[in-house]
Amino acid sequence: MTKWVYSFGGGSAEGSRDMRNLLGGKGANLAEMANLGLPVPPGFTISTEACNWFYANGRQMPEGLHEQVAEALAKLEKLQGKTLGGAPMPLLLSVRSGARSSMPGMMDTVLNLGLNDESVQALAESADPRFAYDSYRRFIQMYSDVVLGVEHHDFEAILEQEREARGFETDTQLSAEDWQVVIERFKALVIEVNEGPFPQDPQDQLWGAISAVFSSWMNNRAITYRKLHDIPESWGTAVNVQAMVFGNMGDTSATGVAFTRDPSTGEKALYGEFLVNAQGEDVVAGIRTPQYLTEKARVQAGSDAPSLETLMPESFKEFCAHADRLERHYRDMQDMEFTIERGTLWMLQTRNGKRTTHAALKIATGMAEEGLITQEEAVMRIEPTSLDQLLHPTLDPKAERNVIARGLPASPGAASGEIVFTPDKADLLTKEGHQVILVRMETSPEDIQGMVSSRGILTSRGGMTSHAAVVARGMGKPCVCGAGSLKIDHKAGTMMVLGKVYKEGDVITIDGSTGEVMEGAVAMLQPEVSGDFATLMKWADQARRLGVRANAETPEDARAARDFGAEGIGLCRTEHTFFQDDRIIAMREMIVAEDREARRAALAKLLPLQRHDFFELFKTMRGLPVTIRLLDPPLHEFLPKGEKEIEEVAAAIGTEPSRLRERIIELTEANPMLGSRGCRLLLLHPEITEMQTRAILEAARDAAHQTGEPVIPEIMVPLVGMLPELDKVKEVIDRTAEEVNASSEIKITYTVGTMIELPRAAIRAREIAQSAQFFSFGTNDLTQTTYGISRDDAASFLGHYQEIGLIEKDPFITLDTEGVGALIALAVKEGRVTKPDLKLGICGEHGGDPASIRFCEEAGLDYVSCSPYRVPVARLAAAQAALGKKATS
Ligand code: ADP
Ligand code: MG
Ligand code: MG
Numbered sequence: 067m068t069k070w071v072y073s074f075g076g077g078s079a080e081g082s083r084d085m086r087n088l089l090g091g092k093g094a095n096l097a098e099m100a101n102l103g104l105p106v107p108p109g110f111t112i113s114t115e116a117c118n119w120f121y122a123n124g125r126q127m128p129e130g131l132h133e134q135v136a137e138a139l140a141k142l143e144k145l146q147g148k149t150l151g152g153a154p155m156p157l158l159l160s161v162r163s164g165a166r167s168s169m170p171g172m173m174d175t176v177l178n179l180g181l182n183d184e185s186v187q188a189l190a191e192s193a194d195p196r197f198a199y200d201s202y203r204r205f206i207q208m209y210s211d212v213v214l215g216v217e218h219h220d221f222e223a224i225l226e227q228e229r230e231a232r233g234f235e236t237d238t239q240l241s242a243e244d245w246q247v248v249i250e251r252f253k254a255l256v257i258e259v260n261e262g263p264f265p266q267d268p269q270d271q272l273w274g275a276i277s278a279v280f281s282s283w284m285n286n287r288a289i290t291y292r293k294l295h296d297i298p299e300s301w302g303t304a305v306n307v308q309a310m311v312f313g314n315m316g317d318t319s320a321t322g323v324a325f326t327r328d329p330s331t332g333e334k335a336l337y338g339e340f341l342v343n344a345q346g347e348d349v350v351a352g353i354r355t356p357q358y359l360t361e362k363a364r365v366q367a368g369s370d371a372p373s374l375e376t377l378m379p380e381s382f383k384e385f386c387a388h389a390d391r392l393e394r395h396y397r398d399m400q401d402m403e404f405t406i407e408r409g410t411l412w413m414l415q416t417r418n419g420k421r422t423t424h425a426a427l428k429i430a431t432g433m434a435e436e437g438l439i440t441q442e443e444a445v446m447r448i449e450p451t452s453l454d455q456l457l458h459p460t461l462d463p464k465a466e467r468n469v470i471a472r473g474l475p476a477s478p479g480a481a482s483g484e485i486v487f488t489p490d491k492a493d494l495l496t497k498e499g500h501q502v503i504l505v506r507m508e509t510s511p512e513d514i515q516g517m518v519s520s521r522g523i524l525t526s527r528g529g530m531t532s533h534a535a536v537v538a539r540g541m542g543k544p545c546v547c548g549a550g551s552l553k554i555d556h557k558a559g560t561m562m563v564l565g566k567v568y569k570e571g572d573v574i575t576i577d578g579s580t581g582e583v584m585e586g587a588v589a590m591l592q593p594e595v596s597g598d599f600a601t602l603m604k605w606a607d608q609a610r611r612l613g614v615r616a617n618a619e620t621p622e623d624a625r626a627a628r629d630f631g632a633e634g635i636g637l638c639r640t641e642h643t644f645f646q647d648d649r650i651i652a653m654r655e656m657i658v659a660e661d662r663e664a665r666r667a668a669l670a671k672l673l674p675l676q677r678h679d680f681f682e683l684f685k686t687m688r689g690l691p692v693t694i695r696l697l698d699p700p701l702h703e704f705l706p707k708g709e710k711e712i713e714e715v716a717a718a719i720g721t722e723p724s725r726l727r728e729r730i731i732e733l734t735e736a737n738p739m740l741g742s743r744g745c746r747l748l749l750l751h752p753e754i755t756e757m758q759t760r761a762i763l764e765a766a767r768d769a770a771h772q773t774g775e776p777v778i779p780e781i782m783v784p785l786v787g788m789l790p791e792l793d794k795v796k797e798v799i800d801r802t803a804e805e806v807n808a809s810s811e812i813k814i815t816y817t818v819g820t821m822i823e824l825p826r827a828a829i830r831a832r833e834i835a836q837s838a839q840f841f842s843f844g845t846n847d848l849t850q851t852t853y854g855i856s857r858d859d860a861a862s863f864l865g866h867y868q869e870i871g872l873i874e875k876d877p878f879i880t881l882d883t884e885g886v887g888a889l890i891a892l893a894v895k896e897g898r899v900t901k902p903d904l905k906l907g908i909c910g911e912h913g914g915d916p917a918s919i920r921f922c923e924e925a926g927l928d929y930v931s932c933s934p935y936r937v938p939v940a941r942l943a944a945a946q947a948a949l950g951k952k953a954t955s
Contacts, residue, residue, distance in 0.1 A: 075108020332428025489516020636931020744785020
């Protein structure tokens with residue numbers, strides 16, 4: 067017979083903290099506290115397996131559960147010397163849900179179970195009438211809400227009427243007689259809404275509550291929460307049935323919550339709140355203002371209400387000792403719930419406390435310095451992506467700001483930019499070098515590209531889980547959503563607020579950490595890695611094996627990358643520097659050139675620009691490796707589009723618009739992402755390779771000369787599928803390099819490598835490695851070509867695939883280790899057969915994704931490369947991957 071029920075209390079327990087999967091977090095920790103000898107009201111836990119059985123069998127209770135519950139209840143009654151709902155002093159119960167990982171407030175709890183018209187009288191006689199009737203009305207209210215589906219606010223409305231009729235402000239002013247009136251009205255409400263009267267039999271009450279807790283696993287709140295936090299439905303919830311202790315037994319009773327360290331700052335000091343003469347739900351419900359636990363916090367907050375420290379010094383001291391013990395035992399910051407019943411302290415819950423990233427860093431480094439955990443454990447404690455919160459620019463608190471609207475703080479960080487109303491426009495303007503904020507009523511999956519291009523996103527509709535919010539958080543972009551006072555007219559291209567009209571191009575600032583929308587640009591502070599953050603990163607660097615580089619083109623990005631600890635540049639996309647106004651003309655001239663001579667003339671104009679860019683890059687990186695990818699432009703991105711633009715370009719490059727139009731038609735490709743780009747372009751036009759090699763080597767020479775530090779450029783050839791392609795391009799590189807080196811005293815050494823971004827390249831890696839000194843896995847293109855999908859139009863069906871469970875994660879965000887990863891593993895193995903010391907890196911979007919970084923560690927790559935602001939995330943993820951590997955080997 068399966069064991070469904072596990073007892074705890076009276077100094078021992080059948081469960082323990084290790085049984086979280088079976089008993090849920092709350093149940094496992096109640097058992098653990100009981101084992102530690104802490105004062106826990108006794109009770110029993112019904113396992114998550116019982117919940118799963120319940121759902122697998124059409125919502126029926128498993129066989130044997132009734133008997134096991136009856137047995138555990140009998141034990142509990144004996145231990146407490148009371149009987150459920152009996153006289154003279156009835157045993158009352160709390161029925162609490164508790165999943166494997168905590169889902170705060172997502173499921174339901176029933177307190178004071180066992181009260182009925184009879185037992186309430188017994189309770190009133192043996193304890194105190196006011197307390198007894200207050201407890202009964204709470205029970206009716208909670209039970210009816212959770213089990214019978216009578217709305218909580220209908221009860222609150224009655225309560226408010228009765229309070230007002232008596233001129234009372236708080237519930238504590240109601241007498242026993244007042245509560246009896248309330249109870250009669252509550253019971254009448256139940257009859258009115260529910261099929262029958264409020265259940266009087268304690269056994270019916272108990273089973274109603276147990277089945278309601280099971281059912282709550284499938285309520286909308288819980289389902290949404292699980293989705294947001296990746297919690298599988300198959301985990302199920304446990305049910306904890308526990309003897310009640312009462313914080314509402316007068317002025318020597320209280321209830322509260324506490325953290326062993328401050329959850330927002332991480333400071334090592336007990337932090338918490340409590341209420342005198344109250345039950346648990348009052349603290350969260352916010353009906354009364356809670357008081358501070360410690361004197362220090364009270365004084366700091368300037369509150370007059372006495373602290374627990376002065377009000378109940380004995381209980382306070384005892385609680386501090388328990389808190390300290392629990393933190394040492396769990397070796398992590400604890401979040402605890404407690405109740406004091408007539409001077410006796412009871413512990414009701416403990417768990418690892420949720421905390422801000424800022425606090426998490428302080429707590430992890432603090433605990434390591436105290437010797438409670440090791441430095442490696444501290445490194446493992448921080449969720450790499452949570453660092454994102456600290457890596458965004460923030461508004462300078464000293465800067466003036468003109469707030470025009472407020473919305474939800476949907477994704478942290480601040481951004482300023484010009485208003486745009488359509489994703490296409492966002493894309494276009496960004497390519498022209500503008501900074502834009504995408505302003506929409508709400509966003510949808512088709513808007514993704516425009517969201518990627520924007521600095522920040524602002525919507526007038528939608529909540530914290532709207533498309534805009536979820537996607538922006540995923541991208542690490544500032545987002546304010548649901549700013550309802552904005553009147554947005556997409557057609558007219560206007561946004562109205564506070565009687566003023568804002569048009570496209572007007573500058574605004576949004577703060578995704580506060581939800582504020584401001585007029586104009588507001589001064590910002592750049593994020594930096596300092597203090598506890600820096601300490602933790604130092605420890606992470608000691609633990610990691612993988613190198614971390616950044617993808618950067620501009621000196622500003624390179625500087626940010628260095629400041630964030632990048633050890634080089636893994637990818638400089640040369641075409642990205644051509645989108646700015648003055649350069650795009652020369653670039654376009656080069657692209658539409660009709661013969662070699664004209665192209666050379668155009669390239670000659672680009673040479674000094676490129677040389678200057680590379681020089682700045684080398685100088686900024688001061689001797690660290692820099693990988694420069696030769697031109698890889700889908701040509702269409704650079705071709706003029708509208709009639710007006712064509713005329714302008716024609717004039718600028720000195721040709722007829724009609725001729726330019728013809729040339730554009732000639733160059734147009736049906737699928738430009740698979741067209742004449744990468745090495746194909748370089749083979750069609752070797753003069754591009756010549757110019758770029760020259761620019762790179764001359765810049766390296768100048769930078770080496772100026773800084774006195776050697777510069778070793780790594781020249782990377784994109785989109786290679788077969789060895790001869792690489793060889794042909796390499797010939798041109800080598801020949802040009804020889805020329806440059808021959809003309810100067812300083813000789814520059816360089817390496818030539820290739821991107822592996824086509825399946826054929828991975829398959830033929832052994833051969834390609836003959837001519838490549840390094841491989842860099844371009845996992846964006848490799849994902850596209852492995853799946854045979856184009857990222858630009860994959861959103862619609864990939865979204866659907868995720869919905870129907872075909873794929874778990876978007877393969878453009880988290881590497882598809884089974885498919886794309888298999889090709890990478892093959893290329894690693896084959897490449898190293900030819901060159902055991904072949905340098906291997908990854909430079910796709912995946913280089914900053916922790917799960918993908920774990921794969922790179924396993925695959926034995928040398929480094930990952932990601933956007934500058936992801937560098938600390940990648941450093942930490944790389945450390946965790948190395949430590950995780952160490953732990954399992
Ligand atoms: P949640 O998971 O939402 O925190 P809990 O099961 O912890 O729900 O219950 C909510 C509150 O009910 C607790 O904070 C506590 O104050 C109160 N409570 C739960 N069990 C008991 C009990 N046995 N005696 C007194 N109060 C209780
Ligand atoms: Mg709780
Ligand atoms: Mg590519």
